[in-house]
Amino acid sequence: MLHFLNQAPQPAEGFTIAKVSRRGFLKVSGAGLALAGFATTAEAFPRWPHGGHAMPHGVRTDPLVFVRVDPDGTVTLVAHRSEMGTGSRTSLPMIMADEMEADWTRVVIEQAPGDEPKYGNQDTDGSRSLRHHIQMARQIGASVRHMLAHAAAAEWGVPAGEVAVEAHMVRHGSHEAGFGDLAEAAMALPVPAFEDLAFKSPSDFRYIGKGKVQITDLRDITTGAAVYGADVMLDGMQVAVVARPPVVGGKVKSFDDTAARAVPGVSAVVELPHSIPPAGFAPLGGIAVVASNTWAAMKGRDALQIEWDGGPHAGYDTQAFLAEMVATAEQPADTVFRNQGDVDAAFAEAARTFGQTYTQAHMAHAPMEPPVALASVTAEGAEIWAPVQSPYACRTDVAKALEIDPAQVKVNVTLLGGGFGRKSKHDFAIEAALVSKAVGTPVRVQWTREDDIRHSFMHTVSAERIDVALDGEGKVTAWRHNSVAPSILSTFAPDGGHQFFIEQGMGHVDMPFDIPNVRCENGAALAHTRIGWYRSVSNVPRAWAVGSFVGELAHELGRDEKQMWLDLIGAPRVVDPVAEGYPEDFWDYGEPYQAFPIDTGRLANVLDMAADAIGWGREMPEGEGLGLCVHRSFVSYVACAAHVRVVDGTIRVPEMHFAIDAGFIANPERVESQLQGAAVMGMTLALHSGIHYEAGAVVESNFHDYEMVRADNYPENVHVHMVPHGFGVHSTGVGEPGVPPVAPAIANALFKATGQRKRALPMGAQV
Amino acid sequence: MAKITINSVEHDIDGPADMPLLWAIRDIAGLTGTKFGCGVGLCGACTVHLDGVATQSCLVTLGEADGKTVTTIEGLSPEGEHAVQRAWRELNVPQCGFCQAGQIMQAASLLAENPKPSDQEILDAMSANICRCGCYQRIVAAVRHASTGI
Ligand code: FES
Ligand code: FES
Numbered sequence: 001m002l003h004f005l006n007q008a009p010q011p012a013e014g015f016t017i018a019k020v021s022r023r024g025f026l027k028v029s030g031a032g033l034a035l036a037g038f039a040t041t042a043e044a045f046p047r048w049p050h051g052g053h054a055m056p057h058g059v060r061t062d063p064l065v066f067v068r069v070d071p072d073g074t075v076t077l078v079a080h081r082s083e084m085g086t087g088s089r090t091s092l093p094m095i096m097a098d099e100m101e102a103d104w105t106r107v108v109i110e111q112a113p114g115d116e117p118k119y120g121n122q123d124t125d126g127s128r129s130l131r132h133h134i135q136m137a138r139q140i141g142a143s144v145r146h147m148l149a150h151a152a153a154a155e156w157g158v159p160a161g162e163v164a165v166e167a168h169m170v171r172h173g174s175h176e177a178g179f180g181d182l183a184e185a186a187m188a189l190p191v192p193a194f195e196d197l198a199f200k201s202p203s204d205f206r207y208i209g210k211g212k213v214q215i216t217d218l219r220d221i222t223t224g225a226a227v228y229g230a231d232v233m234l235d236g237m238q239v240a241v242v243a244r245p246p247v248v249g250g251k252v253k254s255f256d257d258t259a260a261r262a263v264p265g266v267s268a269v270v271e272l273p274h275s276i277p278p279a280g281f282a283p284l285g286g287i288a289v290v291a292s293n294t295w296a297a298m299k300g301r302d303a304l305q306i307e308w309d310g311g312p313h314a315g316y317d318t319q320a321f322l323a324e325m326v327a328t329a330e331q332p333a334d335t336v337f338r339n340q341g342d343v344d345a346a347f348a349e350a351a352r353t354f355g356q357t358y359t360q361a362h363m364a365h366a367p368m369e370p371p372v373a374l375a376s377v378t379a380e381g382a383e384i385w386a387p388v389q390s391p392y393a394c395r396t397d398v399a400k401a402l403e404i405d406p407a408q409v410k411v412n413v414t415l416l417g418g419g420f421g422r423k424s425k426h427d428f429a430i431e432a433a434l435v436s437k438a439v440g441t442p443v444r445v446q447w448t449r450e451d452d453i454r455h456s457f458m459h460t461v462s463a464e465r466i467d468v469a470l471d472g473e474g475k476v477t478a479w480r481h482n483s484v485a486p487s488i489l490s491t492f493a494p495d496g497g498h499q500f501f502i503e504q505g506m507g508h509v510d511m512p513f514d515i516p517n518v519r520c521e522n523g524a525a526l527a528h529t530r531i532g533w534y535r536s537v538s539n540v541p542r543a544w545a546v547g548s549f550v551g552e553l554a555h556e557l558g559r560d561e562k563q564m565w566l567d568l569i570g571a572p573r574v575v576d577p578v579a580e581g582y583p584e585d586f587w588d589y590g591e592p593y594q595a596f597p598i599d600t601g602r603l604a605n606v607l608d609m610a611a612d613a614i615g616w617g618r619e620m621p622e623g624e625g626l627g628l629c630v631h632r633s634f635v636s637y638v639a640c641a642a643h644v645r646v647v648d649g650t651i652r653v654p655e656m657h658f659a660i661d662a663g664f665i666a667n668p669e670r671v672e673s674q675l676q677g678a679a680v681m682g683m684t685l686a687l688h689s690g691i692h693y694e695a696g697a698v699v700e701s702n703f704h705d706y707e708m709v710r711a712d713n714y715p716e717n718v719h720v721h722m723v724p725h726g727f728g729v730h731s732t733g734v735g736e737p738g739v740p741p742v743a744p745a746i747a748n749a750l751f752k753a754t755g756q757r758k759r760a761l762p763m764g765a766q767v
Numbered sequence: 768m769a770k771i772t773i774n775s776v777e778h779d780i781d782g783p784a785d786m787p788l789l790w791a792i793r794d795i796a797g798l799t800g801t802k803f804g805c806g807v808g809l810c811g812a813c814t815v816h817l818d819g820v821a822t823q824s825c826l827v828t829l830g831e832a833d834g835k836t837v838t839t840i841e842g843l844s845p846e847g848e849h850a851v852q853r854a855w856r857e858l859n860v861p862q863c864g865f866c867q868a869g870q871i872m873q874a875a876s877l878l879a880e881n882p883k884p885s886d887q888e889i890l891d892a893m894s895a896n897i898c899r900c901g902c903y904q905r906i907v908a909a910v911r912h913a914s915t916g917i
Contacts, residue, residue, distance in 0.1 A: 083863075084863055085861075085862030085863030085864070085900045086862070087862075214856065214859055215859060215861065217861075217864060218855075218856050218859065218861065219847065219856065221855075221861045221864035221867050221868075222847060222852040222855045222856055222861075222867065222871060223800070223840065223841065223843075223847035223852065224798070224799070224800020224801070224839065224840030224841045224868050225800065225841075226864055227799075228802070228865060230793075230799070230802075230803065231799035233797065233799075239794070264783065293782070293786075293790060293794040293795065294790050294793070294794055294803075295782070295783075295786045295787065295790040295794070366899060367863070367865075367899060368802075368804055368810070368812060368863065368865040368866045368897065368898070368899040368900070369802070369804075369863070369865045370803070370804070415863070415864065415865075416863060417802070417863050417864070417865025417866075418862075418863045418865060418899050418900055419863075420899075446803070448806055449804065449805040449806060449807075449810075669859060673859070673862055673902070673905070674862075676901060676902070676904050676905070677862055677900045677901035677902065678901070679901065680898075680900075680901025680903060681899075681901055684901075702805055702806075702807055702809060703805055703809035703810055703897060704807075704809055708897045708899060709901070709903075710893075710894045710896075710897060710903075711889075711890050711893035711894045711896070711903050711906065711907060712890050712891065712894040714901070714903040714904070715904075716904070717904075718904055
């Protein structure tokens with residue numbers, strides 16, 4: 001089951017946040033049991049509603065599932081989300097430990113296998129790990145602290161409310177015990193109800209909000225001991241590489257494996273069933289070559305003679321397709337998602353109009369660790385070790401492919417060498433299971449970089465057309481945005497050619513400007529490859545279009561770019577989606593809108609912060625320029641201010657400032673590292689990331705033609721400014737929202753530097 | 768068959784002469800700290816020291832490595848306390864961590880040859896290594912940090 005897609009939009013009733021005081025909304029009563037040094041529930045823990053409970057299997061808060069305390073005092077905390085570099089495997093346990101008063105140096109982290117009925121939702125994407133689990137982590141920590149205090153109180157015959165729990169110790173008067181001494185009695189007590197919990201006052205946090213904790217796997221990463229997907233070894237295991245159909249939906253017509261079988265070390269050649277789109281995460285099929293080592297398997301694959309049947313997408317040519325999409329975007333669309341006011345009348349009455357079209361090529365995620373999985377399939381069942389973002393969905397899909405009960409499948413999650421959405425799609429784990437079953441030994445399926453780039457679940461290709469109507473004073477009276485892009489939905493269901501509510505909600509219908517007439521349209525485009533989600537998803541092309549357009553409009557009207565943004569955003573307001581013509585199934589990242597409304601004051605605030613930090617308005621030397629973009633995504637507000645310098649025709653970024661409003665920030669150090677990473681990924685996609693198809697197959701193959709930003713030209717001096725909030729402003733997404741504003745900020749700065757306006761991504765490194 | 772000293776231990780590696788050293792290290796010697804990222808010398812994830820010099824192990828064959836000395840991330844320092852490793856930890860450099868063994872081996876080799884590199888020399892050397900997560904700012908800072916402590 002695809003968690004990303006089956007998350008229901010939150011009900012639209014009660015879009016009244018603008019009329020309700022936010023303070024009033026926050027007031028949650030709770031009769032907290034005041035343990036010494038701990039505040040009552042309502043003060044220390046305003047219980048924000050969030051969309052985590054609407055995810056499959058929701059959020060679990062049972063401390064007995066997540067915490068073990070050993071007699072020696074070692075506290076084992078379970079990380080149930082996959083670690084792919086965002087730091088959730090550190091931050092969530094750190095929150096538990098802080099609220100529990102555990103000493104971080106005595107904590108060990110254990111990774112959960114895929115088991116959502118036990119751990120709650122494990123689908124690690126959508127920038128949800130902290131925002132859906134920060135409250136859960138605090139509740140679990142507070143529960144264990146409560147249980148320790150009560151165990152001590154019973155033993156010492158004193159009131160539990162007078163027992164102090166502090167830094168791995170429990171005390172009352174002359175009594176004192178370590179966590180380990182009380183562990184057995186404490187963990188046997190009934191789990192307290194939320195209403196009976198007392199929470200630490202945020203001023204007493206030791207780790208939360210401090211940014212002083214090193215990431216869990218730091219030492220192992222620096223010594224080579226960290227275990228990623230390809231690092232698990234089993235006795236008798238073999239390695240396989242797979243020759244896959246070059247065209248999605250294609251299949252093997254005939255093959256000759258004589259030479260492949262003759263390669264020393266090759267033990268078997270296995271034909272895998274091909275999948276017919278829409279096939280979800282099912283593998284593409286092809287021929288697997290199994291060998292005693294990776295090199296032999298690769299050589300065996302090279303020696304295969306295969307004749308392919310291309311299938312219906314054998315004519316896919318992205319250059320021609322993009323031209324068609326641009327034509328579609330520049331005509332009235334057949335589908336309207338958002339309709340506010342009367343756009344046609346406003347255009348008819350306009351003093352002038354202005355419009356532009358922006359495009360983006362497909363992208364492959366290219367995580368540093370190519371897809372890889374180890375499977376051991378026996379008569380009893382299957383065990384998988386793999387770097388997967390959604391281990392429970394992986395378990396379900398492996399069971400389906402093997403035609404066995406999911407209870408017979410165990411999915412162990414290794415560290416992920418990057419994910420970015422690619423490893424939400426566990427086709428590689430299913431391949432390993434199928435090959436292991438066929439040959440009867442454990443098998444690791446290793447993807448090469450060429451496999452990864454050619455057989456990704458691609459970020460969509462897009463054309464975005466924006467037109468505005470202006471009155472005599474240069475005020476925008478109408479906004480029309482036609483977004484054309486093959487939909488992710490086409491990977492899972494027959495392709496209707498239109499985007500669905502999740503894609504609509506990512507920077508299209510939620511355009512936040514204060515404009516009286518708005519129409520968001522969607523011209524049709526059919527998919528010709530597997531469309532997936534890539535870090536920030538549809539926000540990338542939408543921010544690219546909207547952000548570049550604001551820069552162009554400013555130039556057109558002779559206005560300062562920052563002022564143009566502020567003019568469009570208007571006076572601070574909390575958007576009322578009903579009044580502004582949003583679709584009924586408007587998707588606010590799966591969150592209840594009342595708790596996470598679009599607040600344009602927060603949007604303008606981060607823009608101000610980033611612009612001030614870079615010294616907006618200063619004179620720039622020849623060949624240099626500053627550019628801006630602000631974008632709300634994953635319910636966070638992020639502004640990017642970029643400094644571009646063109647050196648010998650090469651675009652360089654000597655300085656970049658981010659301002660982020662992500663509510664309460666639990667681990668500022670990892671927020672900073674995520675945004676430093678977003679700067680690099682944003683610059684990479686701005687300059688380099690284009691996947692092209694000819695005759696149905698991907699043209700690019702490795703890092704020579706699918707380039708990455710490197711140390712010789714990376715965004716230098718990236719500064720991250722965070723809006724400070726207390727625990728009362730609930731945490732929002734961080735992993736993804738840094739990426740969308742980067743490319744448009746660079747393009748706007750490049751225009752200032754050179755007068756050249758780029759409207760197609762990737763724009764290339766040279767001007 | 769090749770005789771290679773890996774992390775001070777002599778190995779008789781039973782593999783074809785054209786097998787890249789990377790796969791010999793990972794699949795035959797069983798040392799998994801050295802990573803596969805591209806297989807063609809473009810990413811640096813597989814960087815080891817071959818006779819003391821940073822080398823992309825996917826580009827060297829077993830035949831070419833015969834009789835030579837290899838240091839992998841596991842052998843850089845017996846306790847994991849090489850100045851570069853320490854600098855990486857002090858600056859909390861990694862995100863996913865997958866590229867970092869290669870980055871550390873590259874940086875350690877640079878500093879062994881050139882203990883006080885200029886900023887440009889750091890950037891030039893580290894450009895051999897891709898970090899898809901985008902840790903460059905901290906990587907460069909950590910190399911500088913290690914250089915002052917070497
Ligand atoms: S794997 Fe050797 S350079 Fe990429
Ligand atoms: S830390 Fe993930 S690739 Fe460098």
